[in-house]
Amino acid sequence: MLQTPKSLQSYTNFLNPPHIQELPTSSSFPTTKQCCKFSRRELTIQSNSLLLLLFGSQSLNPFQMSNAQAEEQSWTDTKTKEEQVENLNTASSCTSKSLTKRAFLDISIDGQPVGRIIVGLYGNDAPVGVATFSDIVSGSAGISYRRKEFVKIMPSYVQHGGVRSYGVDAEMAKRTGITSTVENLVEEWEKMEEKCGAGTKNLAGSVSIVVRDPSKPPPKLKLVARKGKLEIDQEEVGTAPNGTEFVIANKDSPELDASALVVGKVLEGMEVVERIGQVQTVKENTTSPYFRVAKLIGDKRAVVAERGFNRPYSKVVVTNCGLLE
Template identity: 65%
Template sequence: MLRIPKFHHPPNKLQHPPTPPPPLHTQNFPTSPNLPFINQCCTISRRKLTVGSNSLLLLLFGSQILDPFYNSSKAEAEESLGENELDPFYNSSKAEAEESLGENEQELQRSESSNDVPPPCTEKSPTKRAFLDISIDGQPAGRIIIGLYGNDAPAGVARFSNLVSGAAGVSYRRKDFVKITSNYVQNSGVRSYGVDVELAKRTGGNELASETLKDEWASVNEKCPGIKNLAGTVGIIVRDPLKPPPKLKLVARKGKLEVDQEEVGTEPNGTEFTISVKDSPELDNSTLVIGTVLEGMQVAERIAQVKTVKDNTTSPYFRVAKLIGDKRAVVAERGFNRPYSKVVVTNCGLLELE
C-alpha cells in the first residue's frame, strides 16, 4: 500500500505585518507673526538642506579663488608696504614723529616736576618779631607773637614796626578790633585825622601815606600767584577795591575850562591790619601780607568767636538803598560784623629775633 510521504512543515508562527519605512525627518521653520504675508510653515527635507548648504560653500570658496582682484590687491598692499619701508622720506618722517613724541613726553614730565616745586614767594623767613597783648571786655586774652617778612615786604614791615614800637609817634596801643568775620579779624589802626595825625607829624615823618605800600602790594601780586592771605598770616590794608573811580568835572583855571578828577571816598591809610584765622582770598585785593603768627594763634581764634552785628548785605532792602545812594545804607554797612564786646590791643612792641 503506497504511503503518501509526509513533509514536516514548521509550525506557523504569528506573522506580523511588515513595518513601514521610517518617515523622512522634516524641519519646520515657523514664520514670524509679524510677517502677515506668510501664512504657513515651509517644510524642507534634510537632503535638500544638505545639498543647498554645500553648494553655497562651494560658491563662496570659488568666488575667492577665482576673484583676480582679491589676490592682486593683497599683493599690491604688500608691495606698497615694502616700498614705504625702503623710502628714505618715509623713514625720516617716522623718525621725526617718534622724536617729537619723545620731546612732548619730556616737556610733560618737566611741567609736572615744576608743579611739585612750591613757588619761591611761599618760602619766607621772618626778620623781626613783634607782639600784641589782647584783652576782651577788659579781661586779658593772651599774647600774639608775629614774625615779620622784612626781606619780602620792606615798606609794609617798616610801617608796621614803627606803629608797633611807637617810633612813628603813634602806636597800636588802645586800638580796638572793629571787624570780625569767620575768616579774619581786623584792627582799626590809627586815624587819618585828629590826635593821631598831630602825633605823627611831630616825628617829622609821613607815616600815614600809603602810596609806597600800593606799589609793593602790586609787585607782590605779580610775583606770587594764588592766595596770599593764608591762615595765620598778618597783613595791612593798603587799598579799597570797592572804591569807585574818580569823577570828571570841569574847572575854570586862568580863564580856561579844564577837566579835573574828583576823588570819591578815601583810601585806607595803611595802618589797619588783619590776622587771618582761615584762608582769606577776599583780602588779596586789598591787603599786603607782612608776616605770620608764630605764637598765640589760639588768641586770634578766640577773637573770631566774639559775637558781632549780623551782616545784612544780602537783604534786598539794603541793596536797593545802596543802589539809590541812601546814606543810611552806607552807615549801616559800617556797622556790619562789628563786635559787641570790646576787643583792644593793650600793649605792643618789638622783640628780639631768636
C-alpha cells in the first residue's frame, strides 16, 4: 500500500484545518453590541456637547490673545503720546524763548552806512552768552564791537571777527575776564545741545556766539630739547575761538549748531544782513589736494590760507553799537 507523502499531508491539513472549539460566552462578559448600544437621542446630545466644547476651546485662546494684544497696543499708544508731548514741550521751550534785552548794531560797507540791526537777546535761556554779548556791545567790559569788521560771509550766515586775541584788545579782555568765560560758554552750549536735542538751532535771523571750532586739527607733536633731554611736546595748530565772535544767520544754518551758541535773534534789519551777504568774497580752495594734505598734517600755511576764504573784499564794519532801553 502506497504511503501519502508528508508534503501532501500538510497540504491536506491546510485545506481542511482541524475543528476549533468555540469557547462558551459567559454572561458576565457583555458583548460589544451590548456595550455600545445608545439611542439616537443620546448620540445627538453627546455629539452636540462635544462640538460646543471643541468650538469653545478654539475660540477662547484667540479671544484672550486679542485682549492681551489690545492692552499692549493701548500701552504702546499711551507711551507714544507721552513721548510726543514731551518732545513738543522740549521743542517749544527751545523755539519759543523770551527776550530780556535789546541791542543795536550800525553797519557800514566801505564807509557807507547801510542801516541798523536790532537784536533781541535770550537772557533767561542763555545767561552766560547774553551777558558776554551785552558787555561787549555796551562797552562795559572795556572792549567793544565798535569799529570791528565782519571777517566771513557765507551763503547762509555772516560772521563778525569779534575782539582780537592779541594786542590792546586782548590785554583789556584779559583784565576784565571776558576771555575766561569761554569755558562757561562751551558748558552752556553743551547744556543747550542736551536740552534741545536734534533739530536746527541756528534758524534764519538767529544771532549766535562762536564758542568752539570743530574743524580745528589736533595738536601737533614735536621733539623739544629740555635740560639736555629730548621730550615730546604738543604744539597747538591754529587758535580756538575766544568767545567774542558772533554770527548772524540769514537762512537756516544747521552747520553752525556744532560751534555756535544762540543768544538772540534779529528783530529789525534783516535787509541789512542780506545786504552784507551780497558782498563779494574770496573764493574757497578747499577742494585742492595740496590744501587737504597741508590741513591734514597741520601746516600753518593751510591754516592762514583758510582764514582768507570767504573773506569780504569790501570793508564791512560795525560803526556803532550798544544796548537799547
